[in-house]
Amino acid sequence: MKLLFLAPVVGTHGEVTTGLGLARLLAPAGITAHFVVDTHNAPQLKAAGVPGTVIDASMGTGVRAVVEDTVRAERPDVIVLSDYLSYWLMMHRVYRTDPWFVEQLGVPVIPLDLYEWENTDFRVDHFGLGLEVDRRILGMPVALRPAPWARPDPGPGSRALVYPFMRPLPRPGAGARRTVRSALGLREEDRLLSLSVSGWQRHAQSVEDPVTRGLARRVPERVAAALRRLPDTTRFLVVGPDLDGLEGLPAERTLRVPSCPPDRYQDLLDASDAVLSLHVPASALVRSVFSDLPAVHVGHSGPHTEEPDALAPYSMWPLRWNSVVRPLLADNPLTGTFRQAELLDTDGMVAAVDAVLNDPGERARLAEGRARYLALLDALPAVPEIFAEAVRRLG
Numbered sequence: 502m503k504l505l506f507l508a509p510v511v512g513t514h515g516e517v518t519t520g521l522g523l524a525r526l527l528a529p530a531g532i533t534a535h536f537v538v539d540t541h542n543a544p545q546l547k548a549a550g551v552p553g554t555v556i557d558a559s560m561g562t563g564v565r566a567v568v569e570d571t572v573r574a575e576r577p578d579v580i581v582l583s584d585y586l587s588y589w590l591m592m593h594r595v596y597r598t599d600p601w602f603v604e605q606l607g608v609p610v611i612p613l614d615l616y617e618w619e620n621t622d623f624r625v626d627h628f629g630l631g632l633e634v635d636r637r638i639l640g641m642p643v644a645l646r647p648a649p650w651a652r653p654d655p656g657p658g659s660r661a662l663v664y665p666f667m668r669p670l671p672r673p674g675a676g677a678r679r680t681v682r683s684a685l686g687l688r689e690e691d692r693l694l695s696l697s698v699s700g701w702q703r704h705a706q707s708v709e710d711p712v713t714r715g716l717a718r719r720v721p722e723r724v725a726a727a728l729r730r731l732p733d734t735t736r737f738l739v740v741g742p743d744l745d746g747l748e749g750l751p752a753e754r755t756l757r758v759p760s761c762p763p764d765r766y767q768d769l770l771d772a773s774d775a776v777l778s779l780h781v782p783a784s785a786l787v788r789s790v791f792s793d794l795p796a797v798h799v800g801h802s803g804p805h806t807e808e809p810d811a812l813a814p815y816s817m818w819p820l821r822w823n824s825v826v827r828p829l830l831a832d833n834p835l836t837g838t839f840r841q842a843e844l845l846d847t848d849g850m851v852a853a854v855d856a857v858l859n860d861p862g863e864r865a866r867l868a869e870g871r872a873r874y875l876a877l878l879d880a881l882p883a884v885p886e887i888f889a890e891a892v893r894r895l896g
Contacts, residue, residue: 502892505577506536507568507603509556510587511595512700515784517542518763519613519647520583521549522667523884530885535575537568548762562598572606579892585612585644586625589635594627601637609895614644614661615782617651620828626820629710643894645887649790649835650782653877660894664887665878670791673771681772685756691736692858694728695773697785698741700760705819706745717819719812720779720844721746724799727850735858740769770794775857778839780818781826786839790874795857795867796839799850812844834877837870 504527506520517538524534536546536553546553554571556564572580580603582588592600604610623634638644646655647666655661673681687693705717725747728737737755739747747755758769767788770776776789776796789796803814816826830836840863842853856863881887 502532502578503575504532504534504579504581505572505575505608506534506581506583507588508536508538508542508583509564509591509596510542511539511558511591512541512704514542514545514763515699516584516587516615517545518784519615519666520581521545521551523581523583523613523645523647523664523888524551525549526664526667526884527888530888532885532888535571535577537571544762548764558595561596564592564596565598565602568603569606572608577608579895580606580608580610581645582610582612584615585618585638586616586634588612589637590627590632593635600635609892610641611891611895612638612641612644614638614646615650616825617646617655617661617829618644619659619661621825624824625822626713628705628708628820629713642896643891645891648878648881649787650829650833652833652835653881662887662891663881664884665881666787667791669793669875670767670788672793673768678772681768685736685738685769685772687736687772688734690734692732692734692775693736693738693773694731694775694777694854694858695738695740695770695785696747696777696779697766697783698739698744698747700742702780702819703742703744712813713819716812716815716821718745720801720815720818722749723844723847724777724779724850725749727847728854730851731855732859738769738773740766767792775854776839777854780820781816781830790835790838790871793868793871795864797842797853797857798839799842799844801844834874838867838874839870840867 508517508520510516536551538553540555540557543555556567589600592598618638623636625632644661646661646663648663649666651663653663655663705713708714721744726749737750740758741760770788770792776785776794778786778798781798786796801812801814815821816823840853840857842850
């Protein structure tokens with residue numbers, strides 16, 4: 502069987518990483534894959550050794566012909582949308598074409614559902630523009646949900662099938678970890694906190710919408726001011742583009758690494774002692790679970806006030822997405838794998854980050870949470886079996 506993954510997202514690696522993860526899990530069953538990705542993600546495919554076709558936004562509606570030609574050349578048995586939202590959003594907003602031409606190609610389609618769409622109101626904020634996501638997924642025969650972030654149990658009546666996003670990653674040996682940390686200039690007693698930034702978050706700092714721009718600029722300022730209060734042995738690793746506001750971190754203890762391939766990022770993560778995320782869902786939080794690293798998510802749950810300098814509550818910083826992400830986290834066992842802190846509770850934020858870095862009891866508690874969560878994933882059927890059931894439901 503051959504799969505064609507459509508992953509046209511621009512400026513980030515996450516959705517392509519999700520597709521590659523599924524392809525990797527299906528490969529032992531003899532299932533092969535071909536990807537269609539933006540030029541930004543072409544190096545990611547090359548590093549993974551997976552064949553692909555490259556597209557870019559300048560193609561406009563011409564992207565349809567590229568996809569059609571790829572289908573004729575590759576002759577896939579199934580098309581996988583990686584993921585449903587980014588595929589719809591890129592085709593609708595960037596390529597200005599009807600996303601559902603893909604259903605006219607004579608190949609069945611399976612979407613990856615990262616947000617449990619059936620539990621949401623389908624409303625998202627796109628850099629200040631309110632959008633209602635197409636509800637077409639509700640009528641599709643089946644959807645595949647990677648866990649995390651999906652709950653391991655989709656609940657009664659759901660058409661979704663849940664599969665484990667990846668398997669626990671081998672922890673590096675002490676020598677290998679020491680080598681990476683030494684190259685970063687770390688001392689034995691230093692504690693390294695990793696924070697990842699994406700290009701789309703940097704872009705949000707210059708958009709016209711004042712709410713989005715305000716969140717994009719002021720949240721890093723608040724977080725940096727709080728992190729300065731951590732012990733002097735704390736080092737900060739910022740991976741990704743420069744972000745206004747993070748210059749408030751102590752320069753002598755901050756390491757900056759530009760956006761890098763996933764393998765390099767994993768090496769940096771393995772060298773870290775904890776992970777900090779400013780939004781959910783986040784690839785960094787997912788990888789922290791499978792890399793057995795403690796993590797903290799800093800959010801702002803509200804309430805929203807009308808004061809001139811008030812920050813809007815958010816879940817997916819610097820966008821809001823509260824009506825999508827909050828249902829996703831409700832009663833989700835994944836939340837037991839990381840610590841949550843409130844942006845406006847500075848003392849609580851500092852205490853949470855300090856605890857995941859330095860408190861053996863808190864680190865052990867979160868390790869137990871990760872173990873419980875991974876046990877739930879281990880109880881799921883093998884991924885090839887789950888995918889075979891998805892294909893069966895296509896008819």
